Amino acid sequence: MAIGVTLLVFSLLHLTGDPIRLLYGPNVPEEIVQQRRDELGLNRPVPVQYVLWVGRAVRGDLGESITAGGRVTAMIAARVGPTVELAGLALVVTLAVSLPAGVISATRRNTWLDSLSRVAALFWVSMPIFWLGLLFILAFGVWLHVLPISGRAETFWSLEGLRSHTLPVLTLGLPPAALFTRLTRSSMLEVIGEEYVRTARSKGLAEPAVIIRHALRNALIPVLTLIGLRLPWLFGGAVITETVFAWPGMGRLLVDAVLKRDYPVVQGIVLVMAALVVASSLLIDLLYSYVDPRIRYD
Amino acid sequence: MRRWLTPLVLIGLAALVLPGSTSPVSAQAGPTLVQGLGEEPENIDPQRTNRFHSLVVLSYIVEPLFTLDKDYKVVPLLAQSHTWSADKKTLRVVLKDGITFHNGARLTSADVKATFERYITVSPLSSYVRPRNGGIVGMDTPDPRTIVFRFAQAKPLAMISDLSDAHAGILPASFIAATASSDIGIRALIGTGPYMFKEWVPGDRIVLERNERYRHGPAFSPNKGPAHFQRMIFRIIPEDATMTAEVTSGNVDITFDVTPSGLQQLRGNPNVTVMQAPTYSVQYLVMNMERWMFQNAKVRQAIAHSIDKEAIARAAWLGVGRPVEGLINQATIGFWPGVRQYSYAYDVARAKTLFAEAGWRPGPDGILRKDNDRFEVTLITFSNIDQWRRAGVIVQSQLKQVGIDVKVETAEVGAIYARAQAGTFDIGIFRNTWWLAQPYLTFLTHSVNIPSSNYSRWPNPELDKSLDAASNALDDGDRERALQRVQRIIVESAVWVPLVSNTSLLAAKKSVGGLEILAQHPWWPVHLRALALTRK
Numbered sequence: 001m002a003i004g005v006t007l008l009v010f011s012l013l014h015l016t017g018d019p020i021r022l023l024y025g026p027n028v029p030e031e032i033v034q035q036r037r038d039e040l041g042l043n044r045p046v047p048v049q050y051v052l053w054v055g056r057a058v059r060g061d062l063g064e065s066i067t068a069g070g071r072v073t074a075m076i077a078a079r080v081g082p083t084v085e086l087a088g089l090a091l092v093v094t095l096a097v098s099l100p101a102g103v104i105s106a107t108r109r110n111t112w113l114d115s116l117s118r119v120a121a122l123f124w125v126s127m128p129i130f131w132l133g134l135l136f137i138l139a140f141g142v143w144l145h146v147l148p149i150s151g152r153a154e155t156f157w158s159l160e161g162l163r164s165h166t167l168p169v170l171t172l173g174l175p176p177a178a179l180f181t182r183l184t185r186s187s188m189l190e191v192i193g194e195e196y197v198r199t200a201r202s203k204g205l206a207e208p209a210v211i212i213r214h215a216l217r218n219a220l221i222p223v224l225t226l227i228g229l230r231l232p233w234l235f236g237g238a239v240i241t242e243t244v245f246a247w248p249g250m251g252r253l254l255v256d257a258v259l260k261r262d263y264p265v266v267q268g269i270v271l272v273m274a275a276l277v278v279a280s281s282l283l284i285d286l287l288y289s290y291v292d293p294r295i296r297y298d
Numbered sequence: 299m300r301r302w303l304t305p306l307v308l309i310g311l312a313a314l315v316l317p318g319s320t321s322p323v324s325a326q327a328g329p330t331l332v333q334g335l336g337e338e339p340e341n342i343d344p345q346r347t348n349r350f351h352s353l354v355v356l357s358y359i360v361e362p363l364f365t366l367d368k369d370y371k372v373v374p375l376l377a378q379s380h381t382w383s384a385d386k387k388t389l390r391v392v393l394k395d396g397i398t399f400h401n402g403a404r405l406t407s408a409d410v411k412a413t414f415e416r417y418i419t420v421s422p423l424s425s426y427v428r429p430r431n432g433g434i435v436g437m438d439t440p441d442p443r444t445i446v447f448r449f450a451q452a453k454p455l456a457m458i459s460d461l462s463d464a465h466a467g468i469l470p471a472s473f474i475a476a477t478a479s480s481d482i483g484i485r486a487l488i489g490t491g492p493y494m495f496k497e498w499v500p501g502d503r504i505v506l507e508r509n510e511r512y513r514h515g516p517a518f519s520p521n522k523g524p525a526h527f528q529r530m531i532f533r534i535i536p537e538d539a540t541m542t543a544e545v546t547s548g549n550v551d552i553t554f555d556v557t558p559s560g561l562q563q564l565r566g567n568p569n570v571t572v573m574q575a576p577t578y579s580v581q582y583l584v585m586n587m588e589r590w591m592f593q594n595a596k597v598r599q600a601i602a603h604s605i606d607k608e609a610i611a612r613a614a615w616l617g618v619g620r621p622v623e624g625l626i627n628q629a630t631i632g633f634w635p636g637v638r639q640y641s642y643a644y645d646v647a648r649a650k651t652l653f654a655e656a657g658w659r660p661g662p663d664g665i666l667r668k669d670n671d672r673f674e675v676t677l678i679t680f681s682n683i684d685q686w687r688r689a690g691v692i693v694q695s696q697l698k699q700v701g702i703d704v705k706v707e708t709a710e711v712g713a714i715y716a717r718a719q720a721g722t723f724d725i726g727i728f729r730n731t732w733w734l735a736q737p738y739l740t741f742l743t744h745s746v747n748i749p750s751s752n753y754s755r756w757p758n759p760e761l762d763k764s765l766d767a768a769s770n771a772l773d774d775g776d777r778e779r780a781l782q783r784v785q786r787i788i789v790e791s792a793v794w795v796p797l798v799s800n801t802s803l804l805a806a807k808k809s810v811g812g813l814e815i816l817a818q819h820p821w822w823p824v825h826l827r828a829l830a831l832t833r834k
Contacts (some may be wrong), residue, residue: 020718022752025730028422029431029741030750036422070484078500114491134539142543149547150540151533152502220474238799247537248501256338256536259682260713 005274006057006248006267007050014046019066024240040066053267062271063264072268077249080272082152083207083249085166086241087234091227093205094180095172099223101177102184105218106192117185129237133171133244140167150246172237178231183226187219194218220291228284230278235255318673331810331831334541336500336555338534342469343483344422345397345413350731352483354554356530358826359400359508360467362488363391363410364457367518368483370631372457375516376405376468376490378443384754386452387773389495391461396513398569399470407439412471417460418694420479424626426737427453428459434833452772456632459734462822467491469696490527507528508663519829526832528775543572545805548689552831554822556803558616564805571808574801575820578629580622581610581689583795587756598792599700600652602642604700605693607697608671614688619798625730625742625788627799629821632735632778637677642792649700658701666701674703675724681708689727694811707832718753726753727797735781740765743788754793761787809834 020036037043039053056063062072081171105117153164191197192215200214201207239251246252250269257265289295308356315762336772339352345722347353363377366754376397381390397405420432427433432451439445447801448454460466463702476625481522487495493506508530508589512523533550535541542560546567556564556572564570573585583605592598607621621642626633653659658666660672687708706724709717717723741747744765745757764787768780789793802822806813812830816822 018716018719019712021715024422027749029425030347032422033750063341064480069343069346069480069486070341071480075500082501121303137543149543149549150535153616210441242501244537244540246502246537247541248499248534252501252536259710260340267361271717273765 001278002056002271002274005270006054008049009262009267009270010053013258013263013266018042019263022261023067025121040064040229042066046110053264057268057271062268065257065265066262067260067263067265072264075253075265076268077271079248079250079253082247083235083238083242083251084276084277085156086165086172086247086249087238089165089169090173090234090237090241093169094177097174097177098180099158099184099216101181103188106182106188107211109189113187117181121181123178125178126174128246129175129240130170132172132175133167136167136171137244150244152245168241168247171244172234172241175237176233179225179230179297180226183221187222188215190261191215191219217291221288222288224291225282228281231280232273235273236274240243307373307436307616313529317735324477329651330531331527331529331552331833332531332533332549332556334544334550334553335504335534336536336538336541338536339504341483342487342495342504343479346418346479346483348422348465354824355504355506356467356483356487356489356660357464357491357676358493358530358828359487359491359495360464360469361491362462362464362466363393363468364460364462364827365823366381366458366514367516368821368823370458372462375514377541378459380457382454387449389447389449389453389456389461391445391447392516394514395443397490398511399471399473399490400474400488400509401473403470403472405468405490406442406471407445408442409468409471411437411439411821412474413468414466416465416474420646421465423463423465424460427456437529452770454772454774454777455734455736455769459737467793468815483729492523493530496529496586502534503691504532504534506532507558515822515829516825518819518823519825522624523829525828526812527791530828537673545555545807548807552804552806554802554804558618558664558803560805561803562616569808571804571806571810573729573804573806573813573817574618575804576627576629576824577731577800577802577821578627578733579729580625580627580799581727581729582625582688583617583657583693583725583727583797584754585793585795586721586724586726587793588721589675589756591668591675592724593673594656595792596652596656597658599642600649600656600700601697601702602792602795603649603652604702605646605696605795605797608644609696609780610689610692613692614685615798615800618803619800621684622796623789624785625794625796626732626735628740629799630733630735632739634782634785637789638783640786642789642795653700660701664701665703672703673701674705676707677725677727678707678709678714678723679727680711680714680729682710683729685798688726691728693725710726719749721749721755728753735784736765736768736777739781739784740769743784743794755794756791758787758791761791 020033024033053063065072101117105114108114137149140147142196145168148164153161155161156165197215200210200235227285238249239255241256242249254269325696335351337351339355341347342352342356344356361375363418364372365375367373376760377391377395378394379392392429393405418428425431429435433449433452433453434447436448437445467489471489476488492512494509496507497505508525508528510524515522515695539555541553542563545553545564563633586596611619611621624637626813653666656772658668661667677690690706694706697704718726730742741751743752743761745762748755764783766781768777768784771777811834812833814832816826
């Protein structure tokens with residue numbers, strides 16, 4: 001997967017212009033542009049460049065940034081933490097909102113709560129992240145002056161940290177909550193009608209215990225599947241969220257690198273993101289067996 | 299349990315949204331100035347970068363030997379005096395006494411030599427003084443305060459083009475020797491400037507600390523040092539709307555990265571001061587002279603007459619641009635005001651007459667035709683810069699009025715430069731920013747720079763000769779006359795049609811003082827930003 005993704009990105013980037021001319025602009029003579037191309041090995045055939053890059057990458061060296069001149073590995077290491085933190089917290093928000101909402105919507109089917117949940121889901125799912133972020137900035141940062149507009153506090157575990165994380169995390173976490181709410185609802189509706197749920201009720205278990213221990217746990221399988229499918233989207237959404245909130249994450253580094261044709265940085269980030277998605281998908285697979293003991297991996 | 303849960307949740311939420319700082323790095327009253335930066339520098343290594351935002355930051359930290367005053371006159375900064383030889387091949391510079399680097403080491407001629415050795419090797423901007431171009435072939439250091447530059451050819455512009463440029467900012471020789479080149483300007487940077495490099499949190503901020511020993515500010519600065527603010531924080535805020543919100547909310551003290559749309563919002567804010575200054579940036583249109591229809595001068599002139607630059611300034615630049623007549627403007631050293639008399643004014647009737655004289659007549663669809671050829675062209679410009687994309691559409695509409703069918707094709711900057719160099723376009727709208735007429739006009743119009751930076755693909759011996767004369771003249775008067783010829787030929791040819799020059803924008807909180815001093819210097823030199831700005 002990593003080879004496929006990086007090969008595709010590598011090929012596409014090389015079709016879109018010369019990074020050194022882009023970096024230096026038209027005011028720098030061709031001889032100096034050529035000198036820099038030679039230094040960076042950009043005058044070699046594209047397949048050779050790719051093979052050399054792969055050779056270094058397997059040893060943990062992602063090369064030298066064309067624009068900054070620094071080591072790509074160090075650049076990404078400085079930015080991966082904020083992105084994982086943002087995406088992780090956003091996922092927590094997504095689940096914290098969608099699971100209760102989906103359960104309530106299913107157990108109070110066709111009541112006003114269910115209707116409210118459906119309308120809210122439609123509202124959030126229709127909201128582009130970029131637009132939602134700007135609305136949050138206007139409302140909570142500019143008009144009400146209660147939350148930071150942009151930037152990231154050093155640590156999450158402080159009041160200032162919590163405040164600085166609030167808007168970006170909500171911006172990234174709320175729109176997908178709509179989809180998860182709908183899925184949880186439909187999955188719960190299926191499960192609630194099963195015989196084992198009726199059996200649990202007939203044994204005299206309290207309704208919350210029936211819903212949470214018996215119904216929800218079984219309804220979580222498709223939700224876990226959706227989490228796995230939505231992880232790439234979450235990292236993609238982080239790119240936009242990071243730009244709007246000046247969040248110092250990997251997504252913004254990626255945007256800058258793409259605009260400047262900084263091949264090594266783009267490839268490095270794509271590789272890291274692919275690895276994160278693969279690792280997260282593996283974690284989801286392991287969670288299947290935890291949620292449903294009938295699932296075993298031999 | 300439930301009785302306690304609700305109040306606890308409410309207290310938590312209240313704490314979260316208690317009115318307080320609306321930025322993790324907020325503008326504090328007193329010792330810190332928070333400056334919004336619209337783009338993160340890749341690095342702030344003076345010798346390796348040529349990016350504007352890198353220059354902005356590094357100019358607070360390192361200093362060149364000379365600098366320029368508001369009239370672009372060279373004034374000493376680290377240098378005390380200089381002497382040129384009669385043939386302009388030897389330049390002797392004596393350094394000021396007692397200047398120290400941020401690490402406490404004394405500035406010596408050995409540091410200057412080590413810096414220029416690095417500059418002419420790695421800087422993309424050192425072309426003029428590189429050895430292979432007749433530049434620096436030797437540097438002598440007869441004593442710790444004297445450096446003698448020896449050039450292979452006369453280099454009369456070296457002082458203004460290189461020795462006054464922060465890209466040739468002096469670094470300690472020991473620092474250059476002991477630091478990996480890839481770490482300079484990323485992990486560390488040492489200079490003699492009014493601020494010292496303290497911290498760079500990638501993607502978030504760059505923090506500088508005041509150089510308490512700084513006392514050698516340039517003559518034009520009322521404050522010779524140290525700077526008023528103890529700390530300078532550059533907050534990196536790439537999104538325009540977010541930057542506007544941060545300025546509006548007072549979390550950013552000052553920013554020089556205001557977009558035209560942001561300006562509209564900030565102008566009405568009573569807590570924000572907005573200022574404008576001319577820039578040397580020029581948006582221009584160029585025709586690909588390999589296309590047969592442009593080889594007729596009347597066609598080119600007709601196109602130039604068809605373009606309403608005022609409309610572009612108004613609609614594409616939202617009022618922060620101004621029409622220009624030359625390929626360089628009045629903010630560029632070497633600009634000749636007389637070029638205006640050769641410019642082609644907006645005159646649709648005249649354009650139509652010229653087209654007719656060139657044999658182009660309107661067809662049944664209103665598009666000009668000559669024999670069996672329909673006048674249809676492709677215009678390329680940048681998709682990711684609003685003012686260029688909009689200008690492309692406006693030009694398309696204006697040329698449609700005179701009977702040219704223009705297809706606008708936009709792409710990102712890199713892809714557009716690649717097309718321009720490959721010649722796969724008919725008309726292009728590009729930009730250029732440089733503060734010196736020479737070598738800027740050579741890059742843009744000399745035949746040796748086809749196709750790397752001269753996108754017209756039009757070799758013109760007369761123009762080349764004048765450009766060479768402007769480069770090589772030892773006498774200032776000769777250079778000025780040669781530059782006048784160059785500017786006249788460029789505008790008269792109508793191969794290039796200068797469009798609009800924008801203004802620099804500044805937005806600052808009302809509590810930021812010293813702006814009136816900045817206003818006296820039309821190009822807001824960084825030394826004034828560092829030394830004059832204060833808190834009211």
